[in-house]
Amino acid sequence: MREPQKICSDLVAIRSENPPGETSSPIKYIRDFLDDLGIGSKVFCTPGGRCNLVTTGEPKPFMFCGHVDVVPALEEGWIYPPFSGTIEGGYVWGRGSSDMKGGVAAILSACEALVEAGKALPATLAFVCDEETGGENGVRYLLEQDVLAPCDCLIAEPSPALHPCIGQKxxxxxxxxxxxxxxxxxxxxxxxxxxxxxxxxxxxxxxxxxxxSFPFNDNLREIIRTSSQVFSEEFKIDKGNEILERxxxxxxxxxxxxxxxxxxxxxxxxxxxxxxxxxxxxxxxxxxxxxxxxxxxxxxxxHEPSLTDPSCDFVSLVCREVEAVQGRPASPILQWAASDARHLRAAGFRVIEYGPGELATLHATNERVRVAALEKATEIYLRIMRAYSSRSSAS
Missing domain, CATH: 3.30.70.360 (Alpha-Beta Plaits)
Incomplete structure (x- = not known):
């Protein structure tokens, strides 16, 4: 199995800044990777080389999703060049390592492990462009073309290690x-x-x-409290509750x-x-x-606020697998920022965001992702796919 840190390094070295948004090169890398595993895929492009990839075959009850475009980076201020993909000091360094080529790498590594174990892939894979500028040529385009059918979806966006994100402002x-x-x-x-x-x-x-302040469902009170505490710790700010409540x-x-x-x-x-x-x-x-x-x-x-029901079985499954790998209790939180999740939820998907990354370095100089986080995300994704495989076998 190819290590997720090596896949992440390869992807960081393939430039895909948005703007301009051209993603044909990282999509080709992913397609070649999947071809080696015998996993078929189809590429969907819009003008300007804004390319997306979706695996082929019968619709699956579960989907992994990740974007391959990254925000631009100037050369100044970086310990290592922003598109070097340097692996050093327990990190993969470079633009997009956390947001979110690290998550893409973990998905691919988990799929390879499953195939090498002789198991069929129980998931659709969708790798998209244009997330950083609103998704018009990415997820939104695929939805408009009826390429994606509603199902449970995990987007490998960077998140706190113990807290899958189930909703956003x-x-x-x-x-x-x-x-x-x-x-x-x-x-x-x-x-x-x-x-x-x-x-x-x-x-x-x-x-x-x-x-x-605005009224919200009492069932969300504990999730908002947990989310606020996480924000305060991650971003070193007081009044973390104001991020979500106001x-x-x-x-x-x-x-x-x-x-x-x-x-x-x-x-x-x-x-x-x-x-x-x-x-x-x-x-x-x-x-x-x-x-x-x-x-x-x-x-x-x-875009209206969006939420995946915190009591649903999908949320329970992901939290259970996170706990199993991380060795500590996991709980869902709400997200402060926007992502492709809002488009997918509006189209009927149950969406959770969970992936490796150093949140404080997103869109910043010296963006990086821990190698250990990549390895744990890979294991979690593999366990989730095995759970969906068991469900399919039982039915």
Missing amino acids: GLCRLELRFTGTPGHGSLYPLVGVSAVMEAMHLLEYIQCLHEQ VTFNPGVISGGEKVNIVAQNCNLDLEMRIPLGCDIRELIMGIMEHAPHASIVKETL
Whole structure:
């Protein structure tokens, strides 16, 4: 069996930054790997070399999913070159090692172990592009083409070692355009309406939204408590509960004004908010626009919060196998960020995210993944597949 750290190193060395999003090379590596195991696959590409791979055969009750695109990396600040895939000090180093070529490597290594043991693969495999920019050419494209059928799905995204992720906050991105009334700058605020200041007034309201709490199901209270504790430990921040229970926001881009002595006639604001369970996105937007009478929405991207039932047998199975390998109790948590899970859940999949990775290094310099984490993830994935094989045999 090829070691997952070697597979991970190989994949890191195959560049697949997004943008531009070209993934034909890592997909070819994966297809060749699966061909060697006698596992058939089909590649689906969109313009620009944005390629995805799905294994062929009868639909399976379980699916592994992973993305092969990575965020860009500058050369500066790295201990080892970001696309070297160096294996050193108990880690595989490089862009994508944690997010999430390490998880992809563990899937492939587990599949090889199963095949070498003479067992049939009880899972569909889907390796996709474009996760880092919304999935339009990746998971969303495969769903639109009816390539994937709803089933239990494990996405090998990096996660805390003892905590599979069963849900995530919603996402609301707004591109807002503010229009003011120009005038001589020396007379403002007595004359004119400044589009820049109107944007600032809205941001003051958005900041107040973070203080608002929202109702959520009592069954989630313990999961939210556990999740908050994990976030506080992983990211070294206080008030970890606010990540999940409240609207978090980022005014990512703001630009406006025409000249320093003219009251600004135009201002553009790109705003992103992460939406907790219990918050109605449409009501949230209505409140925002009531506080922005001089603004219009140029573009909006909305995704509701998503959740896999924490009491379902799939969650129990994954937690049981994590406990068996990690040697400590495992429990599900909710996720703070967005991923392909939201698209799959909306299409009827029961989705869990669990994979190897150093969370503090995601999208950062010196991204890395522990070799020991890769090996344990491989074992967990193998045990999950064996459990699904046993289910198929019993039926």
